[in-house]
Amino acid sequence: MSEATMTYEKPLPVLDPESTPFWEACREHKLKIVRCLDCGQVRFPPTSFCPHCNSAKLEWIEASGKATLFSWIVVRHPVPKDVYALDVPYVVALVTLEEGVRMPTNIVGCAPEDVTAYMPLKVLFRDVTPEITLPVFAPDRG
Amino acid sequence: MFALRDKYAIAGIGYTDFSKKSGRTVRSLASEACIKATADAGLKISDIDGIVSFNFNDSASAIAVATEVGVPQANYAVDFLAGGNGANLIILSAIAAIEAGLAKTVLCYRAMNGRSGFRLGGGRDLAAYNITQYTAPFGWITYPQAMAMWCRRHMVEYGTTSDQLGEIAVQFRKNAEHNERAMQRTPITMDDYFNSRMIVDPFHMLDICLETDGACAVLVTTAERAKDMKHKPVHVMGGAYGGGPNQGEDLFDAMRWPDHSHNYAKYIAADLWKSAGIGPKDIDLAQIYDCFTYSIIMQLEGLGFCDPGEGGPFVQGGRIAPDGELPLNTAGGLLSEGYIHGLNHVVEAVQQLRGDAGVRQVPDVETCLTTAGAMTCGSALVLRN
Numbered sequence: 001m002s003e004a005t006m007t008y009e010k011p012l013p014v015l016d017p018e019s020t021p022f023w024e025a026c027r028e029h030k031l032k033i034v035r036c037l038d039c040g041q042v043r044f045p046p047t048s049f050c051p052h053c054n055s056a057k058l059e060w061i062e063a064s065g066k067a068t069l070f071s072w073i074v075v076r077h078p079v080p081k082d083v084y085a086l087d088v089p090y091v092v093a094l095v096t097l098e099e100g101v102r103m104p105t106n107i108v109g110c111a112p113e114d115v116t117a118y119m120p121l122k123v124l125f126r127d128v129t130p131e132i133t134l135p136v137f138a139p140d141r142g
Numbered sequence: 143m144f145a146l147r148d149k150y151a152i153a154g155i156g157y158t159d160f161s162k163k164s165g166r167t168v169r170s171l172a173s174e175a176c177i178k179a180t181a182d183a184g185l186k187i188s189d190i191d192g193i194v195s196f197n198f199n200d201s202a203s204a205i206a207v208a209t210e211v212g213v214p215q216a217n218y219a220v221d222f223l224a225g226g227n228g229a230n231l232i233i234l235s236a237i238a239a240i241e242a243g244l245a246k247t248v249l250c251y252r253a254m255n256g257r258s259g260f261r262l263g264g265g266r267d268l269a270a271y272n273i274t275q276y277t278a279p280f281g282w283i284t285y286p287q288a289m290a291m292w293c294r295r296h297m298v299e300y301g302t303t304s305d306q307l308g309e310i311a312v313q314f315r316k317n318a319e320h321n322e323r324a325m326q327r328t329p330i331t332m333d334d335y336f337n338s339r340m341i342v343d344p345f346h347m348l349d350i351c352l353e354t355d356g357a358c359a360v361l362v363t364t365a366e367r368a369k370d371m372k373h374k375p376v377h378v379m380g381g382a383y384g385g386g387p388n389q390g391e392d393l394f395d396a397m398r399w400p401d402h403s404h405n406y407a408k409y410i411a412a413d414l415w416k417s418a419g420i421g422p423k424d425i426d427l428a429q430i431y432d433c434f435t436y437s438i439i440m441q442l443e444g445l446g447f448c449d450p451g452e453g454g455p456f457v458q459g460g461r462i463a464p465d466g467e468l469p470l471n472t473a474g475g476l477l478s479e480g481y482i483h484g485l486n487h488v489v490e491a492v493q494q495l496r497g498d499a500g501v502r503q504v505p506d507v508e509t510c511l512t513t514a515g516a517m518t519c520g521s522a523l524v525l526r527n
Contacts, residue, residue: 009268010281011270011279012269012279013270014269014275015275016272019275044397045276071291073282073287073291073294075281075342076339076341077342080268092291103276104280112343117298
């Protein structure tokens with residue numbers, strides 16, 4: 001782990017007061033989103049005010065981790081080249097969580113050419129540094 | 143809604159060489175374009191009292207350019223932080239400033255060393271702050287990667303194909319053959335398109351616009367004043383700027399956008415056509431923002447040239463060629479002429495409406511649409527001679 005940490009050169013999230021609960025939950029391998037305590041609407045990414053009712057009262061709820069594929073790309077030309085050279089081709093996707101919000105992620109456990117629209121997915125967690133865990137998604141075959 | 147139909151005009155245009163390596167400061171490029179646009183209108187710099195631009199922290203500020211060219215008093219000097227969505231917005235903003243009495247004669251420019259300096263198509267800061275913390279850590283970093291996500295969604299929803307995207311690239315390159323400004327004038331075939339490197343599936347290299355060092359400027363004033371200037375005025379019939387709900391924190395952030403199978407165009411169409419008093423069927427030719435092939439299809443649909451999902455078939459069969467039903471991007475577009483962030487589309491529109499486009503002149507042109515933007519927000523103008 002420590003060696004991997006030393007060489008991890010990809011972008012890492014810089015936590016802020018709104019995002020810290022999200023990333024802390026990821027580190028515990030939990031996928032959490034914000035729900036408005038007044039109108040009940042869920043939202044992602046986390047913001048201070050509910051865009052539906054403007055309430056600032058919120059709670060963090062754990063998402064089921066199930067999602068469907070909304071859209072995706074297959075990155076074949078690495079940018080920056082030295083950082084992603086060994087990763088291409090890789091799949092970046094927008095997935096729709098069961099709770100109704102959309103989230104950018106990677107699709108893993110599946111060849112890029114086998115990715116299809118609306119395929120069922122489930123969340124997995126990748127510990128990329130001791131502090132940061134990224135939520136990625138794989139085909140849900142179960 | 144824009145409510146100043148035909149009261150304002152573009153009276154001058156100016157541009158630098160478009161190159162991969164200007165060897166100059168961005169300010170110098172901006173100043174050259176502004177000096178030329180002023181002279182093109184038959185005016186002197188001392189007649190200028192406003193200057194407005196847009197940038198991505200990659201350009202020279204309005205006051206810097208005003209200082210270099212010697213504007214005696216800049217009563218309206220504004221820089222918009224904007225992407226391609228700004229290319230027609232700055233013209234609307236110049237009109238608003240003149241209408242408000244803040245200035246009388248306003249230069250609008252975009253200048254960039256887009257290839258040799260800051261490359262918009264390249265990566266970003268790898269420390270992922272703010273909204274970027276939810277995108278960049280997944281290797282979703284560049285604009286081609288951002289827009290490919292929209293393109294895929296259109297393919298899923300409507301069955302849009304790479305053949306249709308390729309036809310756009312091939313036609314625009316053909317248009318650029320006749321444009322001495324264009325950076326890429328060597329003809330390409332559909333085979334060339336399909337053989338071009340896959341950058342980010344579904345985008346081949348030839349789906350992606352050029353990176354350009356250069357500048358464009360246009361001079362905006364009242365139609366009344368423009369009448370007495372050097373060229374026949376190009377009137378602004380209508381215009382609009384905006385987008386839909388949930389545009390997100392920046393141009394890249396569209397995770398909350400209703401559906402990526404449509405873009406901003408759908409949301410500004412009604413205001414645009416109402417302000418101009420004409421509709422898509424009355425447009426003789428159009429200069430549509432083509433940072434990527436696919437954005438053409440999305441805007442044709444959103445602005446009502448065809449139904450949603452019909453944009454792919456629409457661009458096929460020669461309809462968008464100079465002798466077709468709706469000639470598009472007659473100078474070659476951002477894909478083949480160069481990427482001055484969409485302001486070069488306005489320059490070409492003015493040349494066509496003046497009848498000054500030389501060998502690429504489309505006959506009997508009276509109206510031209512220009513658009514700017516590809517994702518959640520954008521701007522458009524309806525121009526006439």
